[in-house]
Amino acid sequence: MSQAPILSCEEVTVAFDGFKAVQGMSLSLEPGELRFLIGPNGAGKTTMLDVICGKVKPVAGSISFRSRTGVVDITKRKEHKIAELGIGRKFQTPSIFAGLSVMENLEIAMSQNRSVWATLRASLTSRERARIDEELALIGLGDERHARAGLLSHGQKQWLEIGMMLMQEPEILLLDEPVAGMTDRETDKTGELLREIVKRRTVVVVEHDMEFVRNFASKVTVMHEGKLLKDGTMDEVQSDDRVAEVYLGKRRDAHAVG
Numbered sequence: 001m002s003q004a005p006i007l008s009c010e011e012v013t014v015a016f017d018g019f020k021a022v023q024g025m026s027l028s029l030e031p032g033e034l035r036f037l038i039g040p041n042g043a044g045k046t047t048m049l050d051v052i053c054g055k056v057k058p059v060a061g062s063i064s065f066r067s068r069t070g071v072v073d074i075t076k077r078k079e080h081k082i083a084e085l086g087i088g089r090k091f092q093t094p095s096i097f098a099g100l101s102v103m104e105n106l107e108i109a110m111s112q113n114r115s116v117w118a119t120l121r122a123s124l125t126s127r128e129r130a131r132i133d134e135e136l137a138l139i140g141l142g143d144e145r146h147a148r149a150g151l152l153s154h155g156q157k158q159w160l161e162i163g164m165m166l167m168q169e170p171e172i173l174l175l176d177e178p179v180a181g182m183t184d185r186e187t188d189k190t191g192e193l194l195r196e197i198v199k200r201r202t203v204v205v206v207e208h209d210m211e212f213v214r215n216f217a218s219k220v221t222v223m224h225e226g227k228l229l230k231d232g233t234m235d236e237v238q239s240d241d242r243v244a245e246v247y248l249g250k251r252r253d254a255h256a257v258g
């Protein structure tokens with residue numbers, strides 16, 4: 001049975017100097033979904049994440065978010081407000097503190113309102129410690145808690161950043177190509193991590209790695225030239241002629257994915 005959406009984007013259009021990167025795009029997410037957003041280069045996927053998190057503003061359409069405190073029209077809200085309401089965004093490059101330990105990075109993420117040094121000087125309450133332990137276990141970095149973040153592998157850095165986002169208890173997590181540059185093993189671990197995360201939150205992943213999408217997607221949204229082309233299960237999407245034509249068909253050429 002379908003639930004009330006946690007996020008509804010209605011007919012969203014984003015223009016850059018008159019060029020419509022997103023045109024009349026609608027997207028509805030159910031709570032607890034792991035939704036993959038795919039499509040050829042330039043389809044407007046990243047712009048769609050940008051508009052949801054408030055980094056860019058639409059010229060038309062609306063976005064509403066069912067937050068813990070009720071339904072909020074976030075179309076014109078500022079980026080930091082949207083983050084506070086519970087929509088977290090992770091960009092491709094990790095923004096961790098390389099010189100600090102894994103645990104210190106999580107401590108800082110937990111206490112956004114204090115300065116870095118005030119945070120590190122303050123002693124943790126037992127509840128905070130438990131919260132960090134829980135997150136370390138989830139992201140699989142329990143053994144690395146005292147390691148310097150800058151010395152982690154590429155995959156571990158990405159997981160740490162996801163962990164830092166989770167410390168802020170977002171309801172929706174927006175991830176842009178989280179497995180880019182990862183080994184196959186790291187990619188699979190990331191998929192498992194996302195499955196764990198959606199037990200309590202909703203996740204949207206922009207992704208080019210089709211094998212990763214096939215392995216972990218339940219529902220996929222395909223964009224093309226700023227518009228919604230198709231959404232459905234991976235099987236439905238793969239058997240759609242228009243998708244094959246504009247997207248999967250292109251994978252047979254020199255830019256083939258997977």
Ligand SMILES: Nc1ncnc2c1ncn2[C@@H]1O[C@H](COP(=O)(O)OP(=O)(O)OP(=O)(O)O)[C@@H](O)[C@H]1O
Binds near residue numbers: 020042044048
């Ligand atoms: N700030 C900007 N100013 C001007 N044009 C932009 C801007 N951001 C994106 N675009 C353009 O909007 C279109 C959609 O870009 P977007 O990055 O959203 O696509 P994408 O589907 O994420 O592509 P990719 O898979 O290559 O990352 C592209 O033609 C891009 O050049």
